[in-house]
Amino acid sequence: KKICIKVSLFKYLVCDKHKKMKSALQLDKDRFLFTSESVTNGHPDKICDYISDSVLDACLTQDPDSKVACESACKNNMFMVFGEITTNAQVNYEQIVRSSLKEIGYDNIEKGADFKNATILVNVDTQAQEIADAVHTNKKEEDIGAGDQGLMIGYACDETPQLMPLSHELALRLCQKLYELRNNGTLSWLRPDAKTQVTVEYKTDGKLITPVRVHTVLISAQHSPSVTQEEIASQLKEHVIKQVIPSKFLDEKTLYYINPSGSFTVGGPTGDAGLTGRKIIVDTYGGWGGHGGGAFSGKDPTKVDRSAAYAARWVAKSLVNAKLCKRCMVQIAYGIGLAEPISIHVDSYGTASEGYDDSDLSKIVMENFNLKPGNIIKELGLKKPIYKKLSAFGHFGREENDFLWEQPKNLKIEKK
Helix, strand or coil: CHHHHHHHHHHHHHHHHHHHHHHHCCCCCCEEEEEEEEECCCCHHHHHHHHHHHHHHHHHHHCCCCEEEEEEEEECCEEEEEEEEECCCCCCHHHHHHHHHHHHCCEEHHHCEECCCCEEEEEEECCCHHHHHHHCCCCCHHHCCECCCEEEEEEEECCCCCCCCHHHHHHHHHHHHHHHHHHCCCCCCEEEEEEEEEEEEEEEECCEEEEEEEEEEEEEEEECCCCCHHHHHHHHHHHHHHHHCCHHHCCCCCEEEECCCCCCCCCHHHHCCEECCCCHHHHCCCCCCCCCCCCCCCECCCCHHHHHHHHHHHHHHHHHHCCCECEEEEEEEECECCCCCCEEEEECCCCECCCCCHHHHHHHHHHHCCCCHHHHHHHCCCCCCCCHHHCCCCCCCCCCCCCHHHCCCCCCCCCC
16 A cells, blocks of 8 residues: 555656646747756867867967867776967877866876876877968968858847856856855856756847746756755755845746756766867857857867857847847858858848848848958957867857957947
C-alpha cells in the first residue's frame, strides 16, 4: 500500500507539473515568448574560445599585425591548439593553455580538468600565401581586403540601457553573476561549468514589442558533491536570480528550474567535449536578429567574421541610439580580398521613426560609416589585445572602454 501511495503521489506531482507548464504557454494573442541562453567561461566550448583568444592576445601584444586563425578543442584533460598563425611574436602555446585553464578555475581533475597535468597538443601552421596576397600583402592599411567572404549581422533594440534584447542580456548577466560569486567565495560550492536560460514574455502593439515579464528562469550549475539540491536552489535564487533580474519582471507566475537534471558534479571537458566557435548565438544576441554563421574567437581583425560583426553592431546601436528606429538588424556582406562591402542592408522591423524607412536608414549608414575592413580595424582599435576578455559573457552590450563598437556614433543626418 505504501508503495502504491508513493507511486500515485509521484504520478500526481509529475502530472501537476506538466499541467502548470502547459498552462504557462497559453498566452493572449498579443503576447509571445522568446528564450535566450548563455554559458559561463567554464563551459567546454567557452574554454576553447578563451584559449583561442588568449593565443590571439599573446600574438597581438608583441606583433599587432599578426594574422591569426586559432582553433582549440578539448576532451577530458587533453587540449589541442591548431590553425594558421603568421606572427613575429614568440608564443608558448602550451603555457597559454595551462594559464587559461588556471584562470578559469580548472585546478583539479574533480572539477573537470587540471591545468597542472593536462595533455596539450599543438599543430599550428602559417597563413596560406595565396590568402595573404589577396588580403593584405603590399596593400595600404585602408585598402586591405576582407579575410574571407561572408555575411555579418548586427542588432540593437531599445529594451535595455545597453540597447540589447532583454532575454539575452539577463541570460548573460546571470552567467556573469555565477562567475563572480564562485570567484569571490560567496558560493564556494560552485564549479566552473554552468548554463543559464531566460524566457521573456513580450507584448506586441503593431510593429512594436515590449518585454512585460520574465516567464521562466533556468540555471544548470556545476557544483561540489557537498551541497544539496535544496541549498543550490535556495542560494541561486537569492544570490543570483534576485540580484540580476529586476523585481518588476518577476511575479508569482514566473517559473524557476534550477539544476532540473539533478546532480551536476561532472562538468567541464570531462562532461562534454569542447570546440572553439560553437557558442555563436551566446556570443551575439541570443537568437534575435539573425547570425551570419561565422565565429569570433581566435581570429585577428582582418577576418571580417569578427571585425565586421563588431562594426554591424556599432551601426545598429548608433541607429537606435539616434532614435531613428526602435530596433534594427544590419547585414553587411564581403568577398575575400575585396575592401568595399558587397552589400549593406538595414531592417528596422517597421519601427523606423516617422518620416524614415529602411531605405533612408541604409542611406544614412552609407553616409556615416566607412565599412572597409582596414577602416573598421582603425576606428574600433582592433589591433589591441582585447579579445580574451570578450570570450565569455557576450561580445555585445559590454561597458568596458576598449569595446569601441559599444559607443554609438553621432550620426550626421540631413533634415527632411
